[in-house]
Amino acid sequence: MxxxxxxxxxxxxxxxxxxxxxxxxxxxxxxxxxxxxxxxxxxxxxxxxxxxxxxxxxxxxxxxxxxxxxxxxxxxxxxxxxxxxxxxxxxxxxxxxxxxxLKEEGGSVPFIILLSPSMRCNLRCTGCYAGNYSKEDDIPREEVERIISEARDLGIYYMVILGGEPFINKYMLDVYEKFNDVMFTPFTNGTMFTPEVADRLQKLGNVIPMFSLEGFEKETDARRGKGVFKSVMKGMELLKERGVLFGVSSATATNNLDVVTSDEFIDMLIEKGSKMSWYFMYMPIGEKPDISAMLTPEQRLRLGERTRAIRTEKPYFTIDFFNDSPYVGGCIAGKYYCHINSNEDVEPCIFSHFAAYNVKGKPLKEAFKTEYFKEIRSRQPYNKNLLLPCMMIDNTNQIREIVKKTGAYPTHPSAAKMIEDPLFMKQLDNLSAKFKPEAEKAWKEVFNEEGNYKMSKVD
Structure with missing residues (x-):
């Protein structure tokens, strides 16, 4: 130094x-x-x-x-x-x-790692990519700790914990304590919170849970099961009482967009103590991918409008995974974040189930130097219009070309359909074609064709 x-x-x-x-x-x-x-x-x-x-x-x-x-x-x-x-x-x-x-070695270390220690869950939510997994599919605890330790050595101090249900493995609370200089954000269904868990989170201080909600009781229970909404409300109350920071994650589909972006819903979250909402679009992945549930072009852009309005008109912070892409230079997968699934495959994105490197018993940093990740970063942004950031649903040829060129393999059956199933591929192409003219109009009228291109290149 x-x-x-x-x-x-x-x-x-x-x-x-x-x-x-x-x-x-x-x-x-x-x-x-x-x-x-x-x-x-x-x-x-x-x-x-x-x-x-x-x-x-x-x-x-x-x-x-x-x-x-x-x-x-x-x-x-x-x-x-x-x-x-x-x-x-x-x-x-x-x-x-x-x-x-690591750039000197031909790699690029992300700011955040998303890690799924287990894909097991106590719920069976419609459209979830997790599917059915057993305890044998979990990453062993010592391996979880090795991955986090290596990530920290690489300068990564922020970890998002996914699944499955992150709180299904109670030892994760001990992991959070062991790595007390790292910030952890588990995305949870909210059904496993008790006063004891809330007390532990307050003592730890380095854990900010994100509760999954599809709306009020009607919408949430319809997807997640009867009684889930009330369980989430109870979990929020426990954390609010103890001053623990937490937020909400909402998957938006054709049936709930207006609800999760409504003033009534946001006001309820503020009253419950939530500090932020993270909006995702329903993506055609999981056991039974359903394109019909995806947002229409008009709905997708309206989600962006509401997201921007909420964070300037209410004492609340919102992030829109897709519509905020102009602020971060388009797609950030494989560049500023990546996902390690429960099989330890290193994927560029939680929605992009392809990998070229498995970290079992191998150095984490090598994943960021693979031709797969280099090819992804070299092509970003995939489109000059940063409202068209995704290589799977906006620029569909990109994922097919990248996988073919680098030899990346699908890590889930639904991913294989994106590059092998002619009917499914055509559906994705049609989806992209319908959104493009609307995105072009919004790019000109709302963003004046300007975005944060500085963040689009990191190598």
Missing amino acids: SVINSVEKGLKNTLVNTIVDILDKNPEKNVERIFALIKKTIKDPDEKAQIDFVCDYYNENQHIHDFVQNILKTTNKNCIKKFFVNFFANAAWFGAPIRDS
Whole structure:
């Protein structure tokens, strides 16, 4: 490490300790001071510009101001400090130069890893990609810990835990404790929360659960089973009482889009203590892929409109996996994140079930240097119109060409259909053709054909 880098790291450590001290006392009264401290330490002009943007956003939008103040006032001190240290300091600041170092070896380390230790679940939700799995299909605990340890060594301090149901393996709570400098976000169906689990999460501080909801009781129970909605509400109440940060994940389909983006639904989530919602489109994967359940072109764009409106008109944060792609340079799969399934295949995306490397007993970093991941990154963005980010449903020839060129293999039967089943492939092509003219119109009228192309290339 050079003297300059050593000094910069020392300054950042001092900054982190100062902000942690503020967060431990009265952070809601010192937001401006926190911004000033961060700007004083950061040297990169682009990073400073980003901080200025966030600061102005906080000061000029009352809803954003109220949102930040609510987090600072209602979140348990241990949880808020862990979020700052693990996510902002470790993942964003200290992890970045470590991740960049692999570029010299021809790889590119993602910011986030999605990990599915188990595909088992206590529910059988319609359209879920998980399907039927047994305990024998789980990744052994020692292997889970090896993967997380290697990821951390590569500068990855943010892990999203999927499944299946992440809380089905109770030992994961011990894993979160062991890697207490890493931020974990388990996506959960919310049926396995007890006061004991909630107490443990409060003590850990480095876990932010995301509850899956398809809407109110009618919509959620219709897909997930009777009584699931009430279980989720109970889980939310347990975490809210303890000041544990949590959010909501909603899969949007033709039957529930208007519900999960409605003012009534968002207001209910805010009242329950949720801090954010992550919207996904229903994708044609899983045991019985159903294209008819996917959003229409009009609905898909309307989801983006509502997402942007909610986060500026309410004290709440929303992310739209597809419609927010202009802000991150298009598709980020294989570039800023990847998924390791329960068989330890390294996939570029939770919805793209193809792999060219299995990490069982092999170094994780080699996955990011494979020709498969290099080819994916070299082609991104797949379309100049960043509202057409996906290689599977927007630019359907891309996945077929990439798999053929690199020899990647399908990790799920539904994935094989995308490159082998003529009827299914034609359905996907028709879906893409219908959306393209609507996306072109929105790209011009809403985004003025401008996006964050800087983030589209990392190699």
